[in-house]
Amino acid sequence: MHYDLQPLLLTFRLALVVTVILFALGLPIAYWIVFSRNRFKYIVETLVSMPLVLPPTVIGFYLLIAFSPKYFLGHFLGSLGVRVVFSFTGLVIGSVLFSLPFMVNPIKAGLQNFPLALIEESFCLGKSSWDTLRSVILPNIRPALLTGIVMAFAHTIGEFGVVLMIGGNIPKETRLASIAIYNEVEALNYDTAGLYALILVIISFCILLAFYYLNRKRLNIF
Amino acid sequence: MIKLRFKKEMQTPRGKELLDLDLSIPSGEFITVFGESGAGKTTFLRILAGLTQPQEGFIEVDGEIWFDSLNRINRPVQQRKIGVVFQENNLFPHMTVRENLEYSCGDKSALGTIDEWIIAMGLKGLESQKPDKISGGQKQRVALIRALIRQPKVLLLDEPLSDLDMHSRLNLQDEIIKVYQKTRTTTILVSHDLSEVFKLSKKVFVIDHGKITKSGSPQEVFVNNDVSGKFKFTGEIIEIHKDGVINILTLSIGNNVTKVAASDEEIAGLTIGSKVIIAAKAFNPLILSRL
Numbered sequence: 196m197h198y199d200l201q202p203l204l205l206t207f208r209l210a211l212v213v214t215v216i217l218f219a220l221g222l223p224i225a226y227w228i229v230f231s232r233n234r235f236k237y238i239v240e241t242l243v244s245m246p247l248v249l250p251p252t253v254i255g256f257y258l259l260i261a262f263s264p265k266y267f268l269g270h271f272l273g274s275l276g277v278r279v280v281f282s283f284t285g286l287v288i289g290s291v292l293f294s295l296p297f298m299v300n301p302i303k304a305g306l307q308n309f310p311l312a313l314i315e316e317s318f319c320l321g322k323s324s325w326d327t328l329r330s331v332i333l334p335n336i337r338p339a340l341l342t343g344i345v346m347a348f349a350h351t352i353g354e355f356g357v358v359l360m361i362g363g364n365i366p367k368e369t370r371l372a373s374i375a376i377y378n379e380v381e382a383l384n385y386d387t388a389g390l391y392a393l394i395l396v397i398i399s400f401c402i403l404l405a406f407y408y409l410n411r412k413r414l415n416i417f
Numbered sequence: 418m419i420k421l422r423f424k425k426e427m428q429t430p431r432g433k434e435l436l437d438l439d440l441s442i443p444s445g446e447f448i449t450v451f452g453e454s455g456a457g458k459t460t461f462l463r464i465l466a467g468l469t470q471p472q473e474g475f476i477e478v479d480g481e482i483w484f485d486s487l488n489r490i491n492r493p494v495q496q497r498k499i500g501v502v503f504q505e506n507n508l509f510p511h512m513t514v515r516e517n518l519e520y521s522c523g524d525k526s527a528l529g530t531i532d533e534w535i536i537a538m539g540l541k542g543l544e545s546q547k548p549d550k551i552s553g554g555q556k557q558r559v560a561l562i563r564a565l566i567r568q569p570k571v572l573l574l575d576e577p578l579s580d581l582d583m584h585s586r587l588n589l590q591d592e593i594i595k596v597y598q599k600t601r602t603t604t605i606l607v608s609h610d611l612s613e614v615f616k617l618s619k620k621v622f623v624i625d626h627g628k629i630t631k632s633g634s635p636q637e638v639f640v641n642n643d644v645s646g647k648f649k650f651t652g653e654i655i656e657i658h659k660d661g662v663i664n665i666l667t668l669s670i671g672n673n674v675t676k677v678a679a680s681d682e683e684i685a686g687l688t689i690g691s692k693v694i695i696a697a698k699a700f701n702p703l704i705l706s707r708l
Contacts, residue, residue, distance in 0.1 A: 315468050316507035318494045320521045321567065330520065334511045 198387050201367050202375035203394060209283070209358075209371065210351040213290040214298075217347045220291070221298035222340075226328065228299070229306040244300070246293045255360025258289050262361070281363040286371070289357040297346040305339020306332065338410050345406040349399055418444055419571065419603065423464060423474025423484070427627065429455040436460050436471075436627040444479060447597050447604045449614045449635075452624035458607040461624065462573045465605070466501055467494035478570055500564030500602070504576040506556040508548040514559050515544040521563045534562045538592060554585030558592065565600060574606040578613065583672060590616055611639065611651040611692045612671065640694055649696045654689055668695065 228240050246254060262269040262279035272279060279285040309332055317327040333340070355373045362369030364378060372391050379388035422439035436457040442448055452458050463469035465476065467483065470491060476484040483492045508517050515531065522528045535541055538558045543551055548559070557577050564572060574593070578586045590613060597604055608614055614621050615635045623631040623638060631638045640649060655674070656667035663678045666687075677695055687693065 310507075312503065312505065312507050313509060315494075316501070316503070316509075317520075318468070319466060319499060319501045320563070321495045321498070321523055322520075323495060331509055335509075 197384070198390055199375075202370050202372045202391065205283075205367070205370065206352055206372040206395075209286055209290060210348045212287055213294060213351045214344055214348045216287065216291050217294060217298040218340075218344060221295065221302055221343060221347070224295075225299045225302035225306055228303055244296045247296050251293060251354065251356025252360055254293055255289060255357040258285070258292070258357070258361045262288075280361055281365060281369060283362075283368060285361040286358050286369055289361040290351045290354055293354060293357045294347045294350045297350045298343040301339045301342035301346060302336070305336035305342075309336055341406065341410060345402060349402055352395065352399060418442070419465075419476075419478050421465065421474070421476045423471035423476065423486075425460060425464060425469070425471040425474075427457055427460050429457075431455065434627045436464075438624075438627075438629060440622060440629060440632070442603065442605070444603050445601045446620065447606070447618050448620045448622065449606045449608055449618040450622050450624055451608060451611075451614050451638075453609060456624045457627045458609075458624055459575055462501070462575050462605065462607055465571070466499050466573055467492065467497050498567070498570045500567065500569035500572045502557065502560045502564050502572075502574050502577040504579055506548070506553070506560050508556055508559055508563075510548055513545050513547055514540060514551070517548070517559060518563055518566060521566050523567050527566050527568070530566060534566060538562055552585070553581050554589055557581065557585075557589055561589075561592070561596065565596060565602065568600075569602060572602045572604040574604065576607055576609070579608075579610070586613075587672075593617060611635075611694075615639075615651055640696075649694055651692060651694050654687060654691045654693060657684060657687070657689065666693075668693070670695075 224239070224243065228236055228243075259280060260266060262272065262285065264270050264273045269279065277284065279288060313331060313335075314327055317331045322330070353373065354371070355377070358369070358371055359374055359377075362371070362374075364370050364374050370378070372395055376388045376391045376395075379385070379391065419442040421441075423436075425436045427434050427436050434457070438457075438461060450458050450461060460469060464471050464474075464484075471484070471486070473486040474484060475486070476482070478497075481492075482488075482490050483497055484490060508514075509520065512520060514535075518531050518534070519528060522531070535544060538561070540555060540558060540562075543555060548556055551559070560577070578589055581589065593604075593606075594617065606613075606617060608617075619634060621632065621635050621638050622629050639651070650670045652668035652670035652675075654666055655669050656665075658665045658667070663680065664684050666677050666679050666684065668675050668677060
């Protein structure tokens with residue numbers, strides 16, 4: 196049986212990079228959605244949740260068009276020497292967009308359920324919004340943050356449609372585990388496909404198991 | 418001196434009502450704001466703190482303008498230098514007692530006073546406990562220190578004792594008097610407990626349906642002047658029992674329960690839970706023994 200660990204390593208590298216970017220993006224977006232009084236925030240909320248209902252191929256298709264050298268954005272990036280389609284960068288952009296609700300929604304729920312009275316108390320003690328977020332809100336919504344991180348990571352591992360559309364199937368560059376499984380099945384290499392699938396199942400199970408165990412313990416802290 | 422006048426529309430169980438206040442409080446005074454639920458007491462404190470914005474008005478504290486709707490001035494809550502203790506203690510659950518106090522300290526000089534406060538308020542030994550491991554009275558003590566440690570210009574107390582049992586409540590009332598005498602911080606207490614008003618403050622403002630209806634000393638405001646009793650107590654009716662032609666009222670006064678007789682006219686409009694003042698004239702008590 197021929198097998199290659201490259202697709203698995205690439206998958207986890209992608210999941211890690213995407214989770215870090217999503218955490219940096221998801222927290223301010225969730226905070227803005229919950230605390231902003233902007234009456235157009237529902238539009239942003241809707242856009243963030245779109246990947247939950249759209250087929251992944253739709254997002255992949257639009258990204259492919261947007262970053263195609265034929266059109267403005269792709270052409271502009273191409274002139275700077277940046278190639279997005281069929282590259283690791285493209286995989287990261289597609290995955291960030293596609294997993295955005297999995298990071299934003301849990302954090303949003305954590306912020307919405309956080310008692311306003313504690314935030315006001317912190318303000319009354321002279322603390323800024325940033326101090327309050329860092330010292331009061333974030334430590335108390337750790338279960339929601341952990342949920343966002345784990346869900347974004349796990350969801351990125353399980354992606355197929357978006358990454359196939361924008362990344363294609365280039366060995367060592369864009370061939371992820373999920374695409375490699377599809378490839379091996381097409382070539383009738385069921386043993387190799389089965390090995391990749393089993394490894395993904397075991398790793399995903401372990402991540403979720405650790406998450407639920409940790410979250411249970413965390414919730415008991417307070 | 419605190420000068421304030423403002424208008425704010427409030428949502429109450431009776432519908433929309435206008436909170437329309439105009440009052441002055443000399444610096445260093447301890448005053449209470451008394452009124453029923455929904456009268457506008459908490460909204461008043463929230464407006465002073467900067468947590469709620471009035472539709473129009475003017476707030477000046479010790480010469481600093483905190484709010485002026487005409488000149489579009491609205492000093493953020495963080496810059497008002499207030500101390501607040503709410504009814505539900507808002508201690509941060511993930512911080513220990515000491516960490517809650519440290520979080521409040523703006524500078525190192527305040528940090529140095531933490532131990533002094535902890536000892537003075539009887540919290541020694543609890544510094545490393547999380548709020549869920551200490552009693553309701555202890556939590557409110559921590560909340561009181563946390564509000565005072567940053568030396569606020571005004572201390573706002575929003576029914577801080579109403580969730581406590583009688584014993585803790587009386588103890589904490591004494592603590593509040595003690596810290597007020599020590600710091601002389603201008604203090605505004607919101608309360609609907611008459612005995613608390615009488616015990617703690619020299620001046621009371623009564624708010625009813627968004628307006629100040631009476632102000633003065635608790636005696637002037639709540640005691641009918643044509644009664645000059647040698648003994649006067651405030652109490653709460655806990656039972657009304659008809660016995661022949663008279664009514665027997667069971668009253669809770671401080672930690673004691675007593676019964677008094679009353680005519681039908683006297684109890685008209687009174688129900689269980691009503692706060693009353695009982696006075697006795699020409700009464701010479703016998704002191705039987707020292708307790």
